[in-house]
Amino acid sequence: MTIDVMFPYYGDVAMMKAAVSSVLAQDDKDFRFTIVDDGYPDDTLPDYFAGLVAADGRVRYHRNEVNLGANGNYKKCVGLVEHDIVVIMGADDLMLPNYLSTVRKAFQDPEVSIVQPGVEVIDENGSVYQPLGDSVKQFLRHKLVGKTSEAIVAGEAIAQSLMVGDWLYFPSVAWRADAIKKHDFRPQYDVVQDLALAVDIILSGGKMAVVDTVCFQYRRHRESDSSVRALDGRRFAEERAFFDECVRDFAAKGWNAAARAARLHLTSRLNAVSLTPKVVSKGMWPGLRKLATHAVRP
Template sequence: MPIDVMMPFYGDVAQFRQAVTSVLDQRDGDLRLVVVDDCYPDPEPREWLASLTDPRVHYRRNETNLGVNGNFRRCVELVEADHFVVMGCDDVMLPDYLATVRRLAAAHPDAAVIAPGVEVIDDHDRIVTPLGDRIKTFLTPKADSAKPAILTGEALATSLYHGNWTYFPSLLWRTAAVRDVGFRPGLEIVLDLALLVDLAADGGSLVHDPTVVFRYRRHDASVSSVQAVDGRRFAEENAFFADEARRCAARGWPRAARAARLHATSRLNHAQTRAVAAVGRLRSTKPAP
């Protein structure tokens, strides 16, 4: 059965073309690609998709701009397959992505989420390792292709509260599990983390195989980067983690509650961002020699 690749679109057209091409070039071509256009003003992406004449490609345009959370929710509504991906319109699937996640889903049919290995690229397709991604690597559960890591319940939630080591656009989701839970309304930065921990609370499991089959693009224009500068990211994160600590305590998950209260990587990222901003202010006010 095809895997649905849902691609919410609003962004760089050249990177969008690269993302679409990487999907259509999969060695496992049993897929349906659905581009969900969130009212992008330029008709070029729609016209280019039509020129592909590939029956696997489907285009949907929202009647109004739904924003990040709304468009992700719209993507889930449009899913028809048993498993789906919500891929970023600037990311890249390596040729064996679909074959790898399909194999893992078949081996773990009850898993709510499949998390393959990911490498990070910049705007120029260069592989990079920023501090935040080095921390993600440190926090990622140890596993190999012969023995993937399987996390569920409090152990899964605790791992993710310490630091969300997953890359949302690379994740394969089991449709029935996600529809039982859904994205929480009102979140833009931590909506993927919220979904993951809600699945954990619902008894869902995550399977991680470190085989690298996906490239996640990290750049300054991302929603999280822009909101980190003006503080909205951290306001959302802090409110989320405080609420999660209360939820976990009520659920009888003390380790998860403690991890949510600490959310150490969020605090580190906040401190790093404030330090960079402070340096920038010093440089802008320093008199010329």
């Protein structure tokens, strides 16, 4: 069973090359590696990518004629998927050598549509660390599945858990291709599109395997696009719109506990509160108003 590794790229060249090397160094060799370059302006890249394709028949390379943005490039990647399992990897993250073998094993259960393996967080320099937000993610994950090495979860329980706090690490998640193609990424979202996709699959009956085996390194940037969007309030406006949709969808399905969790979106509000000192220090007063609105919104 060949696994599609989709690699939407725009950003730091050195980190991208490290990510590419981590894919090519997998212990499990049965994969197809598709790089979708969103037009990053670096004259050295055409030769680099051409060399990858020439050296390894598993590598494909596409360069977008116009910049599609993150969500648009994710959607293009979905359109290029050819095999039963797919991961849409971050261009600055790292697969540990056992990543593909770990997720392949979890997909042996035919009812599993999503696999969240074990992840460790690294900083800009590649050092492993655990910010407070990631400690919260770990707590919420363990609260749902306990400390077993692997659990399969589905239905309202996981929907409710993810509404309390999103503990998924999108670039590390592997998906059943038919599920991701059926639902795709909602075009209106640029920050929560991965959570929205997972929720759509869960609402349609998809199950998730949560595996403790650490096999992926997720890079946490202090000034990432999502953190900048958080400081100026854009991230939280998008999250509110998404949570409102979830309230309606869960209530329609009779998942009242999940609907309440979506209405409260507790950790999202606490995150807004935690960012307030940084927003004040930067004098981002419009962002401060948006954060305050999100934190106290009834």
